[in-house]
Amino acid sequence: MAAGIEHLVTSGTFSLDGGTWDVDNNVWIVGDDAEALVIDAAHDADAIAAAVGDRRLVAIVSTHAHNDHIDAAPALAERTGAPILLHGDDLPLWKQTHPERAPDGELTDGQVLTVAGVELTVLHTPGHAxxxxxLYAPALGTVxxxxxxxxxxxxxxxxSFSHFPTIIxxxxxxxxxxxxxxxxxxxHGDSTTIAAEAPNLADWIARGH
Structure with missing residues (x-):
């Protein structure tokens, strides 16, 4: 099979600043029949491992370190031997969830990850965290x-750790x-396109946060 994108939805909780909320998370798997890369190991290591199957897992990439995006990452890494990758600026958030286990490598802006012949370029986009x-994959027409x-x-x-002008x-x-x-x-939620979201930028800025 040519490289493609698989989608898994897992359910759990998000906790920060003393509150906890039920959430459904999108877990994305990029790969082919031989190898795969997981984006955001959320909630359910068993379900993610089952989706990966017997493919070689090249990396577990965390888009940020809120607990609902990383809670299953150590268990998945232990099971598969894949490294957990996270941008260094999110280490304080990571340590709130996994104080005993650091990520295995740092993501940096402009870094290129490759899986099944597909390149994913890391774009540092602070603001939410x-x-x-x-992760931009031009060959797949996807970010x-x-x-x-x-x-x-x-x-x-x-x-905490977020800033509206920065995310804009x-x-x-x-x-x-x-x-x-x-x-x-x-x-979380449905996919969209850059074209669909771009016209709304001025409205977001006007609304503020």
Missing amino acids: PGAVC FTGDTLFAGGPGATGR DSIRDRLLALPPETEVRTG
């Missing part, structure tokens, strides 16, 4: 945005510069 990243950009607007910035800068400068037809695959 200091170390939030998106994986984590919680930076959703169908209908930017990710939340009302809690990230979306405007890094994401809306991508080709309009690029599909936006998000951390």
Whole structure:
């Protein structure tokens, strides 16, 4: 099979600043029959491992370190031997969930990850979290945005470690510069496109957070 994108939805909780909420998370798997890469190991290591199957897992990439995006990462890494990759600016958030286990490697802006012949370029897009990243795969016409950009607007910035003007800068400068037809695959909810979201930038800025 040629390289493609698989989608899994897992359910659990998100906790920060003393509150806890039920959430459904999108887990994305990029790969072919031989190898795969997981984006955001959320909630259910067993379900993610089953979806990966007997393929070699080259990496577990965390778009940011809110607990609902990383809670299953250590268990999945232990099972598969794959490294967990996270931007260094999100280490303080990571340690809130996994104080006993550090990520295995740091993501950096402009870094290129390769799986099944597909290149994914790391775009540092802070705002929702200091170390939030998106992964742009031009060969697949897709950007994986984590919680930076959703169908209908930017990710939340009302809690610790987040900043509304910063997320707007990230979306405007890094994401809306991508080709309009690029599909936006998000951390929660439905996918969208750059073309669908770009006209709303002025409204987001006017609304503020």
